[in-house]
Amino acid sequence: MESQSKQRDMEGDLNQLISFIVGEEEYGLEILRVKEVIRLREITRLPRAPSFVKGIINLRGDVIPIIDLRDRFGLERKEYTSMTRVIVVDVDGRLVGMVVDAASQVVRVPADQIDPPPPIVGGLSAEFIKGVGKLDERLIILLNIDRILSIQEKVELERLEHSVQAPEPETAATT
Numbered sequence: 001m002e003s004q005s006k007q008r009d010m011e012g013d014l015n016q017l018i019s020f021i022v023g024e025e026e027y028g029l030e031i032l033r034v035k036e037v038i039r040l041r042e043i044t045r046l047p048r049a050p051s052f053v054k055g056i057i058n059l060r061g062d063v064i065p066i067i068d069l070r071d072r073f074g075l076e077r078k079e080y081t082s083m084t085r086v087i088v089v090d091v092d093g094r095l096v097g098m099v100v101d102a103a104s105q106v107v108r109v110p111a112d113q114i115d116p117p118p119p120i121v122g123g124l125s126a127e128f129i130k131g132v133g134k135l136d137e138r139l140i141i142l143l144n145i146d147r148i149l150s151i152q153e154k155v156e157l158e159r160l161e162h163s164v165q166a167p168e169p170e171t172a173a174t175t
Contacts (some may be wrong), residue, residue, distance in 0.1 A: 013111040015133070019104040019140055020087060023075045027100075028107065028133060028140040035088040035095060037103045040080055050153060057086075057097060064088060065157045066097040072148065073128075089145055092154065109133035109140065 017028035018037065043055040043066050052071035056063050066086060070077060078101070085103040088095055117129035130142040149157065 014108040015111060015114065015142075017107050017109060017133070017140065017142065018087065019107050020085070020100040021102045021104065022069045022073060022100050026104070026138060026140050028109070028142050029087065029089065029145060030142075031106060033089050033145050035090060038086050038088065038097075040084045040086055040099065050156065053157065054099065059088065059095075059097075062095060064095045064097045066099060067148070068099040069148075070099070070101070091145055091149060094158075096149070096157075098148070107133075107135060107140065109135050114142065 016031040018031055018034045019026055019028050021027070038059070041057055043057055045055040046053065049055070052067050052069075054066045054068050054071075056065050058064075080099070081101075083102040085100055086097040087100055087103060088097050090096075113134045114131045115134070117131055127147050128144055130144045133140040133142055
């Protein structure tokens with residue numbers, strides 16, 4: 001009876017994450033923030049968008065901005081491959097797609113195995129990082145998805161999305 005209680009306590013303290021690879025590092029996102037993981041599809045480029053914003057896609061009628069985490073993290077650009085994925089996440093109530101080198105799996109990391117972020121991890125500043133999870137011999141960098149984009153960048157993305165979605169005003173032909 002006591003072991004079942006301990007098991008329930010342990011399961012309650014597990015963080016479920018989607019793990020993925022960007023560059024040489026493994027990252028994790030809270031599974032509840034992830035809407036879906038999709039294959040890379042054709043991206044419509046947007047003029048005057050920040051360099052890490054690759055463009056937009058149409059996902060079942062929703063226009064979703066796509067950001068490349070390699071660019072966002074200041075890593076060397078790399079050709080997309082058959083392993084490249086887009087992780088669609090909820091950021092402040094809006095869907096955003098993040099291009100990653102590969103999406104791995106769902107992992108469960110006990111809460112007591114998550115440490116606060118060090119000042120710099122793999123070249124990333126601590127502002128993007130919630131913590132570092134230890135799972136067996138692996139270290140998984142937990143991203144703070146709400147901080148991936150600054151407030152100004154979120155406003156700029158919203159402006160870009162509206163400029164794409166807003167229908168062009170029709171001009172009446174005069175005869």
